[in-house]
Amino acid sequence: MRAMKHQLTLTPGAIDEPALIAARQMSAGMGAAVYFSGVVRGSEEDQTISAIEYTAFAQMVERQFHLIFDQIEKRWPIESLRIVHRLGVVKVNEPSLWLEVVAPHRGEAFAAGQFLIDEMKRTVPIWKKPLP
Numbered sequence: 001m002r003a004m005k006h007q008l009t010l011t012p013g014a015i016d017e018p019a020l021i022a023a024r025q026m027s028a029g030m031g032a033a034v035y036f037s038g039v040v041r042g043s044e045e046d047q048t049i050s051a052i053e054y055t056a057f058a059q060m061v062e063r064q065f066h067l068i069f070d071q072i073e074k075r076w077p078i079e080s081l082r083i084v085h086r087l088g089v090v091k092v093n094e095p096s097l098w099l100e101v102v103a104p105h106r107g108e109a110f111a112a113g114q115f116l117i118d119e120m121k122r123t124v125p126i127w128k129k130p131l132p
Contacts, residue, residue, distance in 0.1 A: 038097035
C-alpha cells in the first residue's frame with residue numbers, strides 16, 4: 001500500500017460535514033469510510049454551559065498530529081485520514097471535531113479512528129474553556 005494521505009485542518013469556522021463527505025476520495029480497494037463528529041455537550045463537569053472556547057499552540061498541534069499519523073500508518077493499512085478541529089468559541093450542539101478514516105475494512109478504520117482520538121486527547125495541546 002502506498003503512503004497514507006492525511007489532512008489536518010484547524011479552523012475558527014463551522015465544520016461543514018456534508019462538504020467534507022462530498023470531497024472524500026478513495027480508491028477502488030477501500031471498503032470503509034468511518035466518520036466521527038465530536039459535538040459540544042451542554043454540560044462540563046456537572047456544570048451547564050453554552051459553549052466551549054478552544055485554544056491551541058498551532059505549531060505544536062501540527063507536530064503532535066503528525067506523530068500520531070506516523071503511528072497510525074505503521075499500525076493499520078489506512079489509505080487516508082482527515083481531521084478538522086475547531087478553534088475559538090463552539091456552541092452547544094455544534095461539532096468541534098470531525099474525522100474521517102478510509103481503509104480496506106471497517107475494523108481497521110474504527111481502530112485507527114479510536115486511536116487517533118485517544119492520542120489526541122492525551123498529547124495534542126488543544127485546550128478547552130467551558131463558557132457559562
